[in-house]
Amino acid sequence: MTQTWQAPAVATPVRPQPRRRRRRAWWLIPSAVVIVATVVYMVSAYAPPDPETSRVDVSDGMWHYVFLVAHVGFAAVATLTGLLQFWPTLRNRYPKVHRWTGRVYFWGGIFPAIVAVAAIIWTSPSGVSNVIGQYTLLGFWTFTGIAGLRAARARRFADHRKWMIRNYAATLTALVTRPMGIIMLMIVLSQANTPQYQNDQLVILHDMASGGIWLSMMITLGIAEYYIYRKYGNGRRRRA
Structure with missing residues (x-):
């Protein structure tokens, strides 16, 4: 019985894959x-x-x-x-x-x-606009906190991370109101002698506090949404 000779298979060298460098959250x-x-x-x-x-x-x-x-x-x-x-x-x-x-x-x-x-x-003695701004922030803080907690319990960790970014942005808003309050104070005081204010300290306080809370929310929540978009993209980008 004749056997057919076959050349031994030569193993193809496997090139090591380059290690992906992790981005450091500097x-x-x-x-x-x-x-x-x-x-x-x-x-x-x-x-x-x-x-x-x-x-x-x-x-x-x-x-x-x-x-x-x-x-x-x-x-x-x-x-x-x-x-x-x-x-x-x-x-x-x-x-x-x-x-x-x-x-x-x-x-x-x-x-x-x-x-x-x-x-x-x-x-709060800072006026209705400031009170509404604070309750708006409080509602967002509560909603995103509950949403983040529910996502974690349901093991939807991708959604959990997004909700917690939004929630922590709301947490930091109170810190941001301090420098924003100083900026608003400088803006309002520059117009203190105008007919809108007439050096009325109460009106100046109301505008400073109201502008500070609303501006702080726009900055912190806007940065949070931009970060989420850049890091995780949107549904269309992931499905493409």
Whole structure:
């Protein structure tokens, strides 16, 4: 019986695939420094609690001050734990810590902070436009928080990340109102002698506070949506 000789198969060398370089979130470090410094500044007026050092008028009663201190404390927890949620190393290497800090962000941060501030916004002396702006922000803060929590529980993690970017932008809006308030003050004071203001301090205060809250929301939420679009794209781009 004749056997046909076959040449041994030569293995084709496999070229090693180049390792993809991970993009480093370099912006987190300077952002963290600014955020932490701002939180320390904001909390310093209320720790230890003393109505005399409050940056908000609390002359209408002690309960106003109690709710204000509670809001500042819970909001500080939300700001710091939310910052940790965006740290890639924590999220990728220590998922259990990421989940627990997320729970603290929700139940020890934004939700109690929302309840505390909802009770005192209507007493703001800064005018109706400012009050409406604050309640608008509060509604967005609540909605995005619930949406992010539901997405995480349903294990829709892509949606969870998007909702939490929006929610943390709402969390940071309170910090952004400080520099925006200074900018609005400079703009309004430059027109203090005009017929619109006639050096009326109350009108100047209302416009400064109202412009600050609305401008801060436009900036933080606009940046959040732009970041989501650049990082995740939209449905049409992914299906193409």
